[in-house]
Amino acid sequence: MAAVPGRDTSATPLSDGPAPRGRPRDPSRDAAILDAAIELLVEEGYDRLTVERVATMAGAGKATVYRRWNSKAELVMDAVARIKPPLDTLDTGSLDGDLEALTTASCSQHSELANRVMASVASVLAREPELLDTFRTRFTEPRIQLITGMLERARERGELAPDIDIPMAAGLLPSLMLQHVLLTGMSGGREYAERIVGGVLLPALGRPR
Amino acid sequence: MAAVPGRDTSATPLSDGPAPRGRPRDPSRDAAILDAAIELLVEEGYDRLTVERVATMAGAGKATVYRRWNSKAELVMDAVARIKPPLDTLDTGSLDGDLEALTTASCSQHSELANRVMASVASVLAREPELLDTFRTRFTEPRIQLITGMLERARERGELAPDIDIPMAAGLLPSLMLQHVLLTGMSGGREYAERIVGGVLLPALGRPR
Amino acid sequence: MAAVPGRDTSATPLSDGPAPRGRPRDPSRDAAILDAAIELLVEEGYDRLTVERVATMAGAGKATVYRRWNSKAELVMDAVARIKPPLDTLDTGSLDGDLEALTTASCSQHSELANRVMASVASVLAREPELLDTFRTRFTEPRIQLITGMLERARERGELAPDIDIPMAAGLLPSLMLQHVLLTGMSGGREYAERIVGGVLLPALGRPR
Amino acid sequence: MAAVPGRDTSATPLSDGPAPRGRPRDPSRDAAILDAAIELLVEEGYDRLTVERVATMAGAGKATVYRRWNSKAELVMDAVARIKPPLDTLDTGSLDGDLEALTTASCSQHSELANRVMASVASVLAREPELLDTFRTRFTEPRIQLITGMLERARERGELAPDIDIPMAAGLLPSLMLQHVLLTGMSGGREYAERIVGGVLLPALGRPR
DNA sequence: GCCTAACCGAGACGGTACGTCCGGTCTTTTT
């Protein structure tokens, strides 16, 4: 597999080359820089975030940043990819239980942050296909996969009609939550998540209202 | 109604004050500048768009731009607000007919452009509540209103169950289309719009699949 | 003779053309504008003086200024030319008396102002030969002529050796006074003028110290 | 001695402070920028000179210019101060020899250039006392000092009457040469310099014509 | 235990866009 886009790992190759010489990179700088990037991204948005400030906040020099990432865009993308989904797995044994857990997760502070970041970053994605790919692979798809898995388990248990369009239904909740943050600037809260699940998602899954 | 945010109309007040003195603003400059802004926004994205180039393309001076808008962000926001929805009304007399027209409109080149622009602009909206407001009032809500109207007419005709969550359902199609553009960089095409309508929207409206 | 450079008199021709139609120019605007120009020139210098401010101070519009002068430089030059020498004639009947009067005039507030203005305007003169000509004809030469006349009368009275280089000697006092203002920013005062006359001018005229 | 006004030396202190950190300023940029500034100043004059062009000619960025000087005015002043007098010393052993050398120097191309630059810059000096001070200290006074020294040596040798006003006499030649350039736009040439020395300076020094 | 290469923070470098201001022109209404 190719090297992960958005990250310059030239000095710390996985496949050991001709033996690394010189002082090795300080791995603690990575975390410090990415944390600072996330913080600024959330507080200020993509275009107010400056590499200089990220470096300063991380107690690093600009060169240390650019040694690891080729551009501001790649740095930010990598920072975003670090945001872990709120739930790793989502398996309570029943669709109703899973949906309950999903509802809770969808309105968590963590999810709101993810949505804000997504908004910040949309303009870059729109013109950098490579970064879009990184972003999808490392950020969006894991989240969608969570719901897709949930729905597939439900189908296997016979809780879902066999003709439900699972990939589409899986995108429904995240998409509407993102839309809401984009258009109001605020999280919708648990109330809003419940309204989506009850009013739109369940009917779309062929469940009675 | 209050003055529209994102636009400096100080020299052309709607409510005629103490008689305007001096040379009036040339309204043709507004159109020329906004058109240039939209063109650049679509071609280059928000942060590659420069005010200088917008002005030059419009055959205007930078001062003429900044006399009307206080910043690049406000200019762009106003330009976006000028994008008209592809359909002004959507009334074929039946829900099925309306949905057919909506499907067509949702995957039109025009809608795709609007979604791309929305992506370009999301990062600015995220940190400027005033601009977000302008944007919602003049761009998003008219679009949502179109679908809301359609659904309300359907309900009046008895084509919809009375307990359908219309506002939520109205956001469904645009939200998923935007999501798709954001995450793939391409329009989904008519195919994708049909899949949303058939697989998610109709069920959510309580219609048989 | 050609029209005086630095002044656009096209609408008030000396040689009566095809009879002037419409509203005649308001001659009071000329004075108001030139006065404002002088004031700003002295207070702020040539490059901080703006035509806008001159017009506003004169209670005029910019067009009224540009109808009369073709450029800021010409306006300023014309304003400078309006500064009258402190003494029109200088004839007490004896060289000593004339020199006394000259000394007094040379350190007057009026002369200091003229020198400041000269400093302000030097940079324009250096690259606009036409304006330099206007300036010499209407400002510098009348002043030099005053002293030249004084020295010629002295020679006729036999108070001067016949081989004195009168034009050169005539420039001596103004030149050193200007130099002083240029290099110190302040007038030298009567003391300084007396020192020039006694220590340099009189000896140069072949008079005993 | 205090820091030289008109120059931001904050990053290269003469008195070594707490050890300089980061990449040191490239001294070659100073020279390149100042040379470009002088060239443009002579060719175009003060107000046609633009910082952008200076930077481009020097192969520098605007930031590099503004890191060193706070404004165009300070940059130009510093550039002027770099112009070296055509003669460092002036000592032939006799007053006549020194005067001969001075005459030659006074009508050199170099002196004319200095006078043109002085004219360019006079308007800024008139309103910025700090810059005037820099200018005097680093440009005017060294030149005057040359002649003052010459006259003092002559006095020691007994070639001058003891009551000659040396500072005043020292200013005579440069002042009249500057005046000439200012008022004619051309150098007077050797002829004019000789006329000053023979017709005004020598008599003022009490020497027979 | 020293040598050397690559790291580190700091910050200067070339380039480019921002938003402001001014010169000179043009277009309104009013006189």
Added chain:
DNA sequence: AAAAAGACCGGACGTACCGTCTCGGTTAGGC
């Protein structure tokens, strides 16, 4: 037709940021 007012184009100013480079100083090996 001239007046005041002020919009118009063009272009310079001084600031800020991106991505690169260069300092002095540090931290691993390899010898």
